[in-house]
Amino acid sequence: MAEASPRLPRGFLAGLRGRVGATGLPWVSGTMLLLVVVAALFGEAIAPHDPNGFNLAAAFKPPAWQEGGSLAYLLGTDNLGRDVLSRIIAGARVSLIVAAYAIVFSGVIGALIGMISGYFGGRVDAVIMRLVDIQMSIPSLALALMIAAVLSPSLSTVVIVIAITYWTWYARIVRGEILSLKERDYVALAKVAGCGTATIFHRHLLPNVMNTLLVLATLQVGQVIIFEASLSFLGLGIQSPEVSWGLMLADARNYITKAWWTITLPGVAIMLTCLSSNLVGDWLRDTFDPKRRQL
Amino acid sequence: MLGYIAKRGVHGLVSIVGASMLIFAISRLSGDPVLLMLPPEAPQSLVDETRRHMGLDQPLWMQYLIFAGKALTGDFGNSYRWQMPALDLVLDRLPATIQLAVAALLFSMALAIPFGVLSAVHRGTWIDNFGKGFAMLGQAMPNFWVGLLLILVFAIHLEWLPPFGHGTPAHLVMPAIALGWYPVAAQTRIIRSSMLDVLDSDYIRMGRAVGAPDWVLIWKYAFRNAAIPLVTMLGVYFAAMLGGAFVVEVIFAWPGLGRTVVEAVFSRDFPVVQAGVLFTSILFVLSNLLVDLSYGVIDPRIRRDG
Numbered sequence: 001m002a003e004a005s006p007r008l009p010r011g012f013l014a015g016l017r018g019r020v021g022a023t024g025l026p027w028v029s030g031t032m033l034l035l036v037v038v039a040a041l042f043g044e045a046i047a048p049h050d051p052n053g054f055n056l057a058a059a060f061k062p063p064a065w066q067e068g069g070s071l072a073y074l075l076g077t078d079n080l081g082r083d084v085l086s087r088i089i090a091g092a093r094v095s096l097i098v099a100a101y102a103i104v105f106s107g108v109i110g111a112l113i114g115m116i117s118g119y120f121g122g123r124v125d126a127v128i129m130r131l132v133d134i135q136m137s138i139p140s141l142a143l144a145l146m147i148a149a150v151l152s153p154s155l156s157t158v159v160i161v162i163a164i165t166y167w168t169w170y171a172r173i174v175r176g177e178i179l180s181l182k183e184r185d186y187v188a189l190a191k192v193a194g195c196g197t198a199t200i201f202h203r204h205l206l207p208n209v210m211n212t213l214l215v216l217a218t219l220q221v222g223q224v225i226i227f228e229a230s231l232s233f234l235g236l237g238i239q240s241p242e243v244s245w246g247l248m249l250a251d252a253r254n255y256i257t258k259a260w261w262t263i264t265l266p267g268v269a270i271m272l273t274c275l276s277s278n279l280v281g282d283w284l285r286d287t288f289d290p291k292r293r294q295l
Numbered sequence: 296m297l298g299y300i301a302k303r304g305v306h307g308l309v310s311i312v313g314a315s316m317l318i319f320a321i322s323r324l325s326g327d328p329v330l331l332m333l334p335p336e337a338p339q340s341l342v343d344e345t346r347r348h349m350g351l352d353q354p355l356w357m358q359y360l361i362f363a364g365k366a367l368t369g370d371f372g373n374s375y376r377w378q379m380p381a382l383d384l385v386l387d388r389l390p391a392t393i394q395l396a397v398a399a400l401l402f403s404m405a406l407a408i409p410f411g412v413l414s415a416v417h418r419g420t421w422i423d424n425f426g427k428g429f430a431m432l433g434q435a436m437p438n439f440w441v442g443l444l445l446i447l448v449f450a451i452h453l454e455w456l457p458p459f460g461h462g463t464p465a466h467l468v469m470p471a472i473a474l475g476w477y478p479v480a481a482q483t484r485i486i487r488s489s490m491l492d493v494l495d496s497d498y499i500r501m502g503r504a505v506g507a508p509d510w511v512l513i514w515k516y517a518f519r520n521a522a523i524p525l526v527t528m529l530g531v532y533f534a535a536m537l538g539g540a541f542v543v544e545v546i547f548a549w550p551g552l553g554r555t556v557v558e559a560v561f562s563r564d565f566p567v568v569q570a571g572v573l574f575t576s577i578l579f580v581l582s583n584l585l586v587d588l589s590y591g592v593i594d595p596r597i598r599r600d601g
Contacts, residue, residue: 134313137580139538142572146321149560226437230542233439257451267440274435
């Protein structure tokens with residue numbers, strides 16, 4: 001590397017530039033993640049077929065490399081003759097949309113509540129932390145099932161359910177960080193200088209928890225995608241004609257003896273997406289937060 | 296120590312009461328249960344009568360108090376679908392879920408302990424990397440997909456195991472693997488890092504200096520201490536298994552609490568949903584409470600700070 005990496009990265013991008021290249025892993029997983037993003041953004045243009053276009057004459061075509069497969073359906077077709085590859089590409093969009101909205105909502109709500117809890121302390125903190133405890137005492141999937149049953153299942157319901165489920169995660173971690181940050185001299189000085197609470201939050205606390213938030217958000221992508229897939233698989237998430245990887249697996253489950261590719265391939269898409277976002281998240285954490293680096 | 300236990304106990308109780316409120320509130324949001332129970336052509340007078348009979352004409356907080364009071368005596372109402380007390384149904388299904396969760400936990404530890412120990416002993420070698428890769432893979436696979444793959448390979452192609460159902464030990468194998476796969480990663484990490492700490496300590500170096508064989512040092516002296524963090528976390532993992540059981544039980548038609556709740560959600564059988572989710576939460580809180588208490592026993596500083 002031409003320049004020595006600074007001990008304390010001054011900004012997120014500066015830190016990234018200084019440290020990329022240490023190992024090949026972030027490049028591989030980053031590229032994979034990029035592929036998923038491209039599939040999500042330009043899916044309609046890339047997909048060889050209409051993801052919902054069924055053609056019963058072409059039902060249960062195996063992938064191209066197997067006997068009876070054809071290049072027209074590279075990854076085969078499902079019970080209604082829908083192209084598996086096109087559906088996986090379409091599913092990338094739903095997975096990423098859900099992940100993006102859910103993470104932004106839960107991150108913003110959780111970070112704000114965590115900052116309030118940590119900064120004000122005392123009774124406010126006690127009440128908020130009890131609320132967090134209460135919510136965390138209900139298994140998240142059970143809570144999600146109940147909420148999904150009350151609201152009618154749809155993409156926005158899934159986002160709401162996941163945001164409600166995950167805000168506690170951000171709240172706890174941000175609170176912990178704020179507890180130590182608020183003891184710093186610059187916060188005390190800002191208070192003495194007459195800064196309002198909003199200014200202290202915005203100017204002095206938020207920038208210091210931003211790296212943690214970004215790392216948490218990246219690490220959460222995989223969990224959210226699995227959560228969405230689980231809900232959709234149970235029939236309480238994304239609904240047809242919308243395409244989701246979990247929904248594809250739910251459809252395929254009935255034909256498990258007949259078409260192995262409809263059971264395996266959507267799962268491989270979930271696995272690769274989660275794997276690469278987890279690897280990128282781990283790498284970001286190691287880069288920005290050496291304290292939490294695992295041995 | 297007593298003060299610490301009492302404080303943790305009160306927190307646990309608050310969590311359970313809060314959870315019961317939340318569960319009650321969510322199920323009431325879904326609309327009028329009377330309309331679900333009665334046929335659509337039922338006359339208005341019957342609807343009103345049923346509503347009064349069920350206490351649904353009372354204000355919401357009053358309804359909650361009635362619900363909580365009855366719940367304390369074990370009365371969660373009758374299942375709309377099964378026409379039997381919801382509590383009986385839940386208690387009937389609970390053992391199967393606990394059986395599955397324990398089996399899954401045993402499976403995950405059976406993998407995590409050797410992986411963690413060997414990764415620490417052979418730090419930086421291919422063994423370490425293999426353990427890491429395996430763990431990362433586990434965290435990227437949804438448990439229901441692992442279950443489907445297991446069915447595909449071991450039930451359909453190899454025909455070694457029954458694809459679903461309950462009763463014999465063979466029925467337990469695949470659900471336990473599907474459920475126990477996920478926590479392997481976290482458990483391996485815990486074992487590995489605490490093992491690294493212990494291997495670096497004086498008494499191990501001393502043992503090495505006097506010429507004790509490696510396997511005695513590793514398994515007899517180092518591992519016993521390194522296992523403590525994992526033991527204290529068992530409650531957390533047990534709770535996580537309960538949560539994960541919801542989907543896995545559906546796939547394997549496992550007659551446990553998770554599948555019962557999922558089915559009840561679909562048929563809007565709210566007494567069963569309420570009782571089922573509340574019982575899962577109570578188990579959840581109890582296992583976390585055990586974790587807190589075991590920390591307190593092991594590390595006296597936590598007791599003081601409470």
